Amino acid sequence: MKSTMVFAVLATIVFTILYRITENGVLLSLAITAGTISYHFVMRYTVAGVFSHTMHNRANLSRKWYQQKKWEKKLYRKLHVKQWKNKMPTYEPSYFDLRLHTPEEIAGAMCQAEVSHEVIVIFSFLPLFTVPAFGAFWVFLITSVLSALMDLLFAIMQRYNRPRILKLCRK
Numbered sequence: 001m002k003s004t005m006v007f008a009v010l011a012t013i014v015f016t017i018l019y020r021i022t023e024n025g026v027l028l029s030l031a032i033t034a035g036t037i038s039y040h041f042v043m044r045y046t047v048a049g050v051f052s053h054t055m056h057n058r059a060n061l062s063r064k065w066y067q068q069k070k071w072e073k074k075l076y077r078k079l080h081v082k083q084w085k086n087k088m089p090t091y092e093p094s095y096f097d098l099r100l101h102t103p104e105e106i107a108g109a110m111c112q113a114e115v116s117h118e119v120i121v122i123f124s125f126l127p128l129f130t131v132p133a134f135g136a137f138w139v140f141l142i143t144s145v146l147s148a149l150m151d152l153l154f155a156i157m158q159r160y161n162r163p164r165i166l167k168l169c170r171k
Helices: 002-022 025-055 072-078 081-087 103-123 126-134 137-170
Strands: none
Touching: 002 025, 025 103, 025 126, 025 137, 072 081, 072 137, 081 137, 103 137, 126 137
């Protein structure tokens, strides 16, 4: 993730400089696209870091926000979460390793990951505020929607898995 972020930031700088020199519209589109991708990676990295330093993989599991709602099980079945959840990447797999952590610690890490991804979903739409300055509405909208959907999948996965780890906590 870090190398992709660095590459996107460098691409943004290079395409912006080349656009300023040539005023070629294709380079402007590439600069905007690379800049938008940079924003999404830098924002994710920052949000994850902030939550990591503030929550320390701990959460009050009894808070209403973390409780599974009645309608969620039905939604997860319709979305076939069980089939795709194991194919999703994990940024820090050790946070969710039962050999290294208690079920309670893992549940806390799951809550932290869920909230981080939910905040990222919201922040994914902030680039739309730059449309008046840069134009390219569709580039900003498409990257924002795709980014939000990706992080929504991660939040759903955390909510889907948490009841299972809480079951281990009760045992």
